[in-house]
Amino acid sequence: MARKIKIPNEHLKRFAREEEKRKRDFRTKRQFYLIVCEGEKTEPNYFKGLKEDLPKGVLTFYQIDIEGTGRNTQSLVDEALRLKLSYEKENSRPIDRLWVVFDKDSFSAQDFNSAIQRCSNSSPEIGCAWSNEAFELWYLLHFHFYNNGINRTDYQQLIEGNLRPHIGEHYRYQKNSEEMYDLLKTYGNQDNAIRNAKNLTENLIGQQDYANHNPCTMVWKLVEELMGLK
Template identity: 70%
Template sequence: MARKIKIPNERLKRFAREEQRRKKDIRNKRKYYLIVCEGEATEPNYFEGLKQDLPNGVLTAYQIDIAGTGRNTQSLVDEALRLQTVYEKNTTRKIDRLWVVFDKDSFTPQDFNGAIQRCHNSDVGCAWSNEAFELWYLLHFQYYENAISRRRYKEMIENHLKPILGNEFRYEKNSEQMYALLKEYGSLDNAIRNAKRLAERFDGRQDYANHNPCTMVYRLIEELTTLTIKD
């Protein structure tokens, strides 16, 4: 029977202290992302799925917090800036990147355009969609150029997934499974490519409320999926 080697208690304590300092140093060096979403579940659920799918080590180097608020357009930007202040005060750490995620839906052009312009003026990342976040889902399967009413998104998503999952499939807006379903049966690369193609149609125009269909969600996705441990 092998003889157990007894490690002096003081050495164990020193190891524990060093390990605690090491973990604290890592936490302090982490870059901090705060993503504030209009929806309380749909967008946060999608981004949580993406977050957990990032390469090993990224979530050690970056802290990514996702908040669903139920706010929209101008009030969402207000809430995001308020949350930034609260987070930084409570954690004594700077938020390195602040993003907001919201839709055009039925809000006035003035509110929608104004919220986007405020983000640009405040260096806040703005992942807006016209008309709804579900456009990002559809672009995983196909390029759409004609204006789409948000009432049609559910049917169109189901039309893409029913041939694969069966006629019983129903799209649920607050589903926790959409990221996984899109990853399995759609193409993130296609979604990014299709979203960029849509954005190019309106290049240089600031009448964002008239950019239908269009989504800037791809900008946030690209930023998150290209995070590296070295940064």
């Protein structure tokens, strides 16, 4: 029978201290993302799908929390800042990156533009993944480049038109679908979506009348940042 080796108490205490320091250092280095969305289901479901698709190991070094609020424009920015403070108090550490996701919809140009400017002028800057008119524009850009103004009532028909050749005429777009990320990944092209979205912004650099930029979306900035995490 093998003789048990007794480890001196001072060694055990040193090992415990080193392990606690290792865990503390890891928590300090881990980055926290908070993504606050206007929609309670549509946008959060998409970003949850993207989160699950990140390269293996990324979520070990990055905590990514996604909140759907049902708020919009200025009230969404207010809620994002409130949630940031709440998260920081609960976790006793700062949020490293705060993003908001909202649409133009039928909200006034003043509210829409002011919310975007407020994000840009915040310190630190709040990432702002806005869309004009709706988040669904990001879906469409996975298939084609659209540079004519799109009314929000047309998005459903256009999404169905792009997906039915792949999954059948029975397909109906559901706004709060949990499968949109997977459908876009399977039948669309994320690289094309990013490229198409960037092309829409090329002629708008320096212009701040965001409410008149239809179609346009900055969702690509958040997607590109998340997909680039290492």
